[in-house]
Amino acid sequence: xxxxxxxxxxxxxxxxxxxxxxxxxxxxxxxxxxxxxxxxxxxxxxxxxxxxxxxxxxxxxxxxxxxxxxxxxxxxxxxxxxxxxxxxxxxxxxxxxxxxxxxxxxxxxxxxxxxxxxxxxxxxxxxxxxxxxxxxxxxxxxxxxxxxxxxxxxxxxxxxxxxxxxxxxxxxxxxxxxxxxxxxxxxxxxxxxxxxxxxxxxxxxxxxxxxxxxxxxxxxxxxxxxxxxxxxxxxxxxxxxxxxxxxxxxxxxxxxxxxxxxxxxxxxxxxxxxxxxxxxxxxxxxxxxxxxxxxxxxxxxxxxxxxxxxxxxxxxxxxxxxxxxxxxxxxxxxxxxxxxxxxxxxxxxxxxxxxxxxxxxxxxxxxxxxxxxxxxxxx
Amino acid sequence: xxxxxxxxxxxxxxxxxxxxxxxxxxxxxxxxxxxxxxxxxxxxxxxxxxxxxxxxxxxxxxxxxxxxxxxxxxxxxxxxxxxxxxxxxxxxxxxxxxxxxxxxxxxxxxxxxxxxxxxxxxxxxxxxxxxxxxxxxxxxxxxxxxxxxxxxxxxxxxxxxxxxxxxxxxxxxxxxxxxxxxxxxxxxxxxxxxxxxxxxxxxxxxxxxxxxxxxxxxxxxxxxxxxxxxxxxxxxxxxxxxxxxxxxxxxxxxxxxxxxxxxxxxxxxxxxxxxxxxxxxxxxxxxxxxxxxxxxxxxxxxxxxxxxxxxxxxxxxxxxxxx
Numbered sequence: 024x025x026x027x028x029x030x031x032x033x034x035x036x037x038x039x040x041x042x043x044x045x046x047x048x049x050x051x052x053x054x055x056x057x058x059x060x061x062x063x064x065x066x067x068x069x070x071x072x073x074x075x076x077x078x079x080x081x082x083x084x085x086x087x088x089x090x091x092x093x094x095x096x097x098x099x100x101x102x103x104x105x106x107x108x109x110x111x112x113x114x115x116x117x118x119x120x121x122x123x124x125x126x127x128x129x130x131x132x133x134x135x136x137x138x139x140x141x142x143x144x145x146x147x148x149x150x151x152x153x154x155x156x157x158x159x160x161x162x163x164x165x166x167x168x169x170x171x172x173x174x175x176x177x178x179x180x181x182x183x184x185x186x187x188x189x190x191x192x193x194x195x196x197x198x199x200x201x202x203x204x205x206x207x208x209x210x211x212x213x214x215x216x217x218x219x220x221x222x223x224x225x226x227x228x229x230x231x232x233x234x235x236x237x238x239x240x241x242x243x244x245x246x247x248x249x250x251x252x253x254x255x256x257x258x259x260x261x262x263x264x265x266x267x268x269x270x271x272x273x274x275x276x277x278x279x280x281x282x283x284x285x286x287x288x289x290x291x292x293x294x295x296x297x298x299x300x301x302x303x304x305x306x307x308x309x310x311x312x313x314x315x316x317x318x319x320x321x322x323x324x325x326x327x328x329x330x331x332x333x334x335x336x337x338x339x340x341x342x343x344x345x346x347x348x349x350x351x352x353x354x355x356x357x358x359x360x361x362x363x364x365x366x367x368x369x370x371x372x373x374x375x376x377x378x379x380x381x382x383x384x385x386x387x388x389x390x391x392x393x394x395x396x397x398x399x400x401x402x
Numbered sequence: 403x404x405x406x407x408x409x410x411x412x413x414x415x416x417x418x419x420x421x422x423x424x425x426x427x428x429x430x431x432x433x434x435x436x437x438x439x440x441x442x443x444x445x446x447x448x449x450x451x452x453x454x455x456x457x458x459x460x461x462x463x464x465x466x467x468x469x470x471x472x473x474x475x476x477x478x479x480x481x482x483x484x485x486x487x488x489x490x491x492x493x494x495x496x497x498x499x500x501x502x503x504x505x506x507x508x509x510x511x512x513x514x515x516x517x518x519x520x521x522x523x524x525x526x527x528x529x530x531x532x533x534x535x536x537x538x539x540x541x542x543x544x545x546x547x548x549x550x551x552x553x554x555x556x557x558x559x560x561x562x563x564x565x566x567x568x569x570x571x572x573x574x575x576x577x578x579x580x581x582x583x584x585x586x587x588x589x590x591x592x593x594x595x596x597x598x599x600x601x602x603x604x605x606x607x608x609x610x611x612x613x614x615x616x617x618x619x620x621x622x623x624x625x626x627x628x629x630x631x632x633x634x635x636x637x638x639x640x641x642x643x644x645x646x647x648x649x650x651x652x653x654x655x656x657x658x659x660x661x662x663x664x665x666x667x668x669x670x671x672x673x674x675x676x677x678x679x680x681x682x683x684x685x686x687x688x689x690x691x692x693x694x695x696x697x698x699x700x701x702x703x704x705x706x707x708x709x710x711x712x713x714x715x716x717x718x719x720x721x722x723x724x725x
Contacts, residue, residue, distance in 0.1 A: 055507060059514035107494055156701075166704035167713070169441070169494050170650060173643055174697040174704075181694035189688070316498055354520070356509040363502025367481075371491035371499055 031377075031384060037323055041369060043376050045321065048364035055360055059352045066346055066353060073345025074338035078222020080345070082214050082229040086299065088330075088337030089229075092236040093291035094315025095322060095329040096243050097284045102324050103247055104280035105260035110157060110172025111288035112312030113179030114150040118289030120183065121145030122296050123191050123201050123303035130208035138208045142297060143235065143290060150289020151282040153179060158281030162274040168281070176312075187305060200304035210298045228299035236294075239287060240326040246283070256280050288312060310359075317362045320370040336362070410550045412671050417559065418629065420667025421566045422447065422621045422638075426645035427652070427659045428573050429617035433479075435577065435654060436610030437590035437716035442482055442497035443618055444642025445504030450475040450622020452508040455522040455633035456515065458529040467529065467627055468562075472619035478504065479615030480608070487607050490720035501642075509635045520635040522626070530627045531560035560628045562620060569617065573656040586610055590714035593721040603721045618642075647700035654714065666696045 031040075053063035074084045094111045101108035108114075125145045129138045157171035187199045196202075210230040218224055247253040259266040259276050267273060291311060296303050314336055321335070322328030343358040368375070426443045433440040453474035458467025478500055485496040509520040516522050536557035543553045577583035585606055589596045593603045625641075626633045648666055652658035673692030 055510070059510065107492075109494070109498065160701070160705050164704075164706045166701075166706070169439075170646065171701055171704055173441070174647060174701050177640060177643065177697045178694045178701075181690040181697075185688055185690040313498070313502070316495070317502075320495065352514045354510055354513050356506040356513075356520075359502055359506030360510065361506075363499045363504075363506060366495060366502060367485065367499035371485035371493075371496035372489050373491065375489050 031381060035380060035384065037325075037328075040373070040377060040380060041321065041323060041328075043380070044368040044373060045365065047376075048361065048368040051364050051368075052357070052361045055357070056353065061350050061352050066350060069346050069349045070339070070342035072342075073349075074342035078214075078217045078220075078224045079227055080341055081222065082217050082224050082227030083341040083344075084334065084337040085217075085233060086227060086229045086294070086337070087340040088333040089233040089236045089298075090291050090294045090311045091314050091318045091333035091336050092240060092330055093287055093294070094312050095318030095333055096239055096315075096326065097287035097291070097312075098315045098319035099322070099324040099326075099329060100243060100247070100256075100287060101280055101284035102319060103253070103260050104256040104276060105263065106158075106161070106277065106280060106284075107169050108154065108172055108281065108284045108288070109169055109316065110154065110175050110285075110312075111291070111315045112308055112310070113172070113176035114153045114285045114288035115291040115308045115312050116176075116183055117153045117179045118146040118149040118292040119296055119303045119307060120186055120191075121149035121289070122292055123186075126204045126208035126297065126303075127191070127201060130205040133207050135207055135209060135211065139210065139231075139293075139297070142208070142293060146289040146292050147286035148289070150292075151286040154281045154285025154288070155278065158278045158285075161281075162277040184305065187303070191303065198304075201302045204297065204301040208297055209301050210293075230294070230298035232290075232294045232298050235290065237330070239290065240330050243287075244326040252279065288315070291315075314362060317366045317369070320373075321365055406547070407550060408675075410554050412668070412675050414554050415671040415674070416664060416668040417555065417563065418667075419670045420663040421563050422624050422629070422641050423645045423648055423663040423666055424566050424660060425569065425617050425621035425624065426642055427648045427663050428569055428656060429614040429621065430646055430649045431573065431577075431654060431656060431659060432586070432610045432613040432617070433607075434649065434717055435590045435714055436586050436607045437593060437714055437719065437721075438483070438486060438607055438611060439493040439718045440482065440497055440611075440614060441494055441643070441646060442478070442500035442504075443614075443645055444638050444640070445497075445501035446475045446478045446615060446618035447622040447625065447642050448501075448504040448508055448636070448638045449478055450619040451626035451637055452512060452522070452622070452633045454619075454623035455525060455626035456512070458525055458627055459523045459632075462526070462529055464525075464529055464531050464627060468531075468620070468623045471623040471626075472616050475619030475622060476612055476615030479611040479618070483608050483611045486720060487604050487611075490722065493718055493720070505636065508633070512633060512635070522633040524632045525627060530631055531562055531623075533558045533560055534564075560624075562624045562628055565620065566624070567660070570656050570660045577656065582609075587714075590716055593716050597721070597723065607721075621645075644696055647696055650713075651700055651703055653712070669695050 056063040056066050074080050094115065097111045098108055122142050122145060125142045126138060129141060153175060157168055157175055160166040160171055161168040191201045192199055193202045210232055213229050213231060213233060214224045214227055247257065255271045255276050258269060259271060263273065292308065295307050300307065318329055318332045318336055321332035339358045339361055343355050346353055346357065347355045426447055430440055430443050450471040454467040454471030457470035458464055482496050482500055485491040486493040512520045512522060539553040539557035542549045577587060585596060585601055589603055589606045596606065597603050625637055630637065644666055648659060648662040651662040669692055673689050676687065
């Protein structure tokens with residue numbers, strides 16, 4: 024076991040190994056499908072057709088993907104700084120409070136293109152604030168960020184129930200949710216973009232917050248690889264000791280990284296509330312914050328990878344809904360299993376196949392794993 | 403007298419509610435003391451609950467159910483071990499993965515096998531653990547003060563409840579009075595020293611995880627076969643995380659763990675009891691506040707405001723032999 028994780032050609036590291044991991048996760052998921060007595064290949068066909076077969080499906084896939092881009096970026100920013108932010112769920116949920124207040128206040132007076140920026144700021148601020156306390160406790164008092172962010176997920180859930188039932192719910196209504204937002208807080212749909220390609224869409228919630236997600240993906244790339252702050256974050260993530268030696272303030276970098284991460288998680292709430300349901304309801308995040316973990320791991324913490332992984336998970340969510348319809352034995356919870364398997368194989372077991380890939384490369388082309396670090400071809 | 407009876411009732415439900423927390427908390431104690439973080443307690447309890455209820459209803463035996471719950475839960479613990487010990491993966495990522503796989507597969511298999519929307523069939527009399535009535539419990543019920551305490555609090559629980567509370571001194575004895583326990587604690591503090599002594603770090607950690615699996619299996623069986631008479635989807639509802647909080651609150655000590663779990667159980671019982679009734683001095687307390695209290699308390703503790711919680715030193719770090 025003394026083989027160090029020696030060099031592989033970059034494409035093997037960033038494309039081949041994640042694909043192998045993904046493949047294995049799907050093979051295991053296939054066994055679960057067999058276990059409930061269905062044909063996994065047919066299930067896969069239904070899934071992909073459901074997600075990409077029609078314009079309607081594509082729009083839904085992209086709608087889900089939007090939320091996952093935000094949550095994936097949130098996990099990735101923290102991870103670059105060596106922090107595991109498992110609290111995206113709570114940060115996104117509590118951001119719903121900010122969005123709710125802004126939308127209820129402004130939807131009758133302002134047009135959407137003025138409400139939207141205010142709501143973005145409110146969502147990001149609430150998310151960042153919810154990440155601030157765990158970040159401060161980690162930086163200042165050494166409390167483990169994983170545990171505190173989990174605790175804050177539960178606290179957020181209680182706060183939101185209290186806020187929705189006690190404050191935001193319209194008087195006289197029984198359902199614990201805000202009233203429906205007026206036009207001034209409803210994001211315009213982007214379905215026409217897909218219709219340009221000749222598809223017909225009856226109704227799908229694909230909306231302008233997707234553009235915000237892409238912009239954020241680009242900004243995260245700039246932040247992490249093109250700014251001094253990003254450099255400091257990566258340094259701290261690689262080696263806190265080296266960062267300390269280089270004079271980087273530990274407290275500052277942890278708090279900033281977590282607040283950015285929390286802000287991104289907060290923005291995730293814009294898509295389902297303003298873009299789709301036009302209200303803030305109980306449990307509207309419904310696990311998207313956790314999907315971000317799988318997305319970030321799958322995307323290797325790189326914005327491009329995250330966007331692709333988010334589309335993959337959007338496909339699973341949309342296709343999974345079709346699958347549950349076509350094969351009654353398979354419920355939508357199949358996605359949760361796949362999500363878990365992806366986290367297991369792309370995250371915890373990411374190095375499992377590496378030695379074999381290395382051995383393969385070494386036998387095919389010794390140069391590719393040698394000290395000269397020959398890039399490219401390999402096999 | 404009414405007030406006294408109310409207190410006995412709240413304490414009785416405190417015991418019932420804290421048992422799954424206690425079992426899961428002790429489960430976490432074994433693995434974290436051995437240096438393996440385990441946020442997959444939730445998932446292991448869930449598969450335990452499902453496997454227990456499913457096997458009990460198919461084989462019509464509570465004990466086969468319990469055995470199956472333990473078996474499946476241990477299997478999941480071993481997956482965690484395979485990822486985080488053998489392949490030195492991130493322990494937290496692996497735990498998260500296990501929670502997802504558990505949440506998804508229990509609902510899906512439940513739906514596919516029993517067709518009741520993710521539930522298992524309601525368990526009949528012999529398929530669940532019945533309450534054990536202690537001798538004289540009914541006769542003594544009328545005695546003031548002691549009567550209700552004996553017949554409500556001490557008597558009338560299922561075998562798993564007594565097992566959970568017996569597991570506390572047993573865990574203390576194993577950890578602090580046996581060779582295995584000494585090594586287990588050592589491997590969580592300084593695995594290199596254990597390795598130098600010629601003891602396998604990996605095998606020790608695997609054994610600790612098997613203990614974890616056994617206890618989470620029992621915790622799951624309690625949920626589905628004592629508290630509820632059948633499996634309901636997501637029935638752990640965050641109890642695995644509360645157990646984790648209790649473990650930190652207890653500073654990784656078994657007896658403290660029992661008190662922490664009783665405290666969290668009491669908060670739960672009180673919040674159910676007090677729904678809508680105003681308290682003296684404070685006035686009406688929102689239920690959500692009571693529900694959030696265990697988490698808030700844990701955060702305050704973690705912040706070091708109520709003593710300092712120092713985790714096992716090697717916790718979360720995969721052991722690498724070289725260097």
